[in-house]
Amino acid sequence: MTEKTTAELEQLRDKIDEVDQQLLDLIRKRLDLVARVGVVKHGAGLPIYAPQREANMLAKRRTEASDMGIPPQLIEDILRRLMRESYLNEKDMGFKQVKTDLGKVVIIGGEGALGKLFGQMLTLSGYQVHSLDKDDWQQADSILDGVGLVLVSVPIRLTCELIRDKLGNLPEHCILADLTSVKEAPLKAMLETHKGPVVGLHPMFGPDVGSLAKQVVVVCEGRQPEACEWLLEQIGIWGARVVQASADKHDEAMQLVQAMRHFSTFVYGLNLCREQADIASLLQFSSPIYRLELAMVGRLFAQSPELYADIIFAQDKSQQAIGDYLDNYANALELLRKGDRETFMQWFAEVSQWFGDFAPQFRNESRAMLQSVNDMKPAH
Numbered sequence: 001m002t003e004k005t006t007a008e009l010e011q012l013r014d015k016i017d018e019v020d021q022q023l024l025d026l027i028r029k030r031l032d033l034v035a036r037v038g039v040v041k042h043g044a045g046l047p048i049y050a051p052q053r054e055a056n057m058l059a060k061r062r063t064e065a066s067d068m069g070i071p072p073q074l075i076e077d078i079l080r081r082l083m084r085e086s087y088l089n090e091k092d093m094g095f096k097q098v099k100t101d102l103g104k105v106v107i108i109g110g111e112g113a114l115g116k117l118f119g120q121m122l123t124l125s126g127y128q129v130h131s132l133d134k135d136d137w138q139q140a141d142s143i144l145d146g147v148g149l150v151l152v153s154v155p156i157r158l159t160c161e162l163i164r165d166k167l168g169n170l171p172e173h174c175i176l177a178d179l180t181s182v183k184e185a186p187l188k189a190m191l192e193t194h195k196g197p198v199v200g201l202h203p204m205f206g207p208d209v210g211s212l213a214k215q216v217v218v219v220c221e222g223r224q225p226e227a228c229e230w231l232l233e234q235i236g237i238w239g240a241r242v243v244q245a246s247a248d249k250h251d252e253a254m255q256l257v258q259a260m261r262h263f264s265t266f267v268y269g270l271n272l273c274r275e276q277a278d279i280a281s282l283l284q285f286s287s288p289i290y291r292l293e294l295a296m297v298g299r300l301f302a303q304s305p306e307l308y309a310d311i312i313f314a315q316d317k318s319q320q321a322i323g324d325y326l327d328n329y330a331n332a333l334e335l336l337r338k339g340d341r342e343t344f345m346q347w348f349a350e351v352s353q354w355f356g357d358f359a360p361q362f363r364n365e366s367r368a369m370l371q372s373v374n375d376m377k378p379a380h
């Protein structure tokens with residue numbers, strides 16, 4: 001069905017089209033300038049992401065927007081979206097190589113998605129990168145000859161055994177690092193197997209990020225941190241923030257951040273499936289927050305069962321965290337069964353108070369997210 005229109009409306013729309021074309025010209029101009037920034041940064045070895053510059057620029061544009069009767073949040077949204085594009089653009093220019101006399105980088109599991117991403121970033125930074133996968137172990141000696149960094153990026157359940165079985169003979173100066181999402185056990189395996197520099201890394205993002213700008217990489221110190229410093233600087237140049245943590249603290253946080261989170265998402269999906277929910281009609285009735293929630297649950301099941309089984313089953317201690325969740329769920333369900341609204345509201349207030357300033361902060365952050373979920377809804 002064609003939409004209704006009038007001659008006057010069409011005239012105005014022609015003018016809007018002209019303005020949008022001017023916007024395109026301006027965006028092209030901005031992208032070209034950003035590409036030149038990429039070249040300059042590459043030459044000077046500067047990080048792709050410049051938070052101070054962004055904050056200053058956004059503050060100025062917001063004030064100018066206000067003066068012009070434009071909502072400041074509108075220009076901020078537009079600029080943030082453009083800046084996301086800048087990171088991708090600047091990335092293609094390559095990055096400064098922090099360590100020029102490293103020798104080879106060998107990524108074990110370099111054909112996996114995360115291994116590939118790190119391989120790409122290292123190659124863009126001028127390193128000679130080789131991948132060593134399942135079928136390559138006969139040629140391991142030649143692949144590992146002259147290696148300066150070994151990056152282990154294999155499924156969690158294989159990591160420790162692989163380190164112990166295969167990596168006992170690395171050159172003493174070589175850095176041994178891993179990208180596993182638990183840290184205590186792999187770090188222990190690396191320290192026991194290799195005598196040289198060791199560092200544990202956990203990239204807190206999936207392989208589909210496009211650019212590392214603003215992403216977080218957790219770093220757990222192993223041995224000879226001074227020998228690993230260049231690697232952290234290199235990751236910083238890719239735009240990521242390096243967060244130091246002890247392996248046990250990291251793993252403890254992961255019980256909630258990963259194991260519990262993914263497990264409850266899994267159960268949510270399992271429940272929808274077993275209840276035979278009709279997703280298409282749920283979407284029709286969905287509010288933005290429900291759409292976002294369904295998207296977060298659904299995206300889990302678009303990925304590999306092994307990956308999530310690995311993360312959830314990796315730590316025995318996760319059972320405790322997940323068990324506690326079940327207890328709280330059962331207790332809350334009991335209130336519902338008894339019709340005890342009073343206690344429900346008391347608990348609610350207790351949690352609100354405990355969230356403190358985070359509660360309003362999250363409310364603001366989620367408002368912007370929910371609005372963009374609504375913007376992205378397909379036409380019906």
Ligand SMILES: C=C(O[C@@H]1C=C(C(=O)O)C=C[C@H]1O)C(=O)O
Binds near residue numbers: 034053083086
């Ligand atoms: C273009 C730059 O790189 C990044 C992108 C920016 C942008 O698109 O305006 C601003 C700051 C940086 O995070 C820059 O540093 O100026």
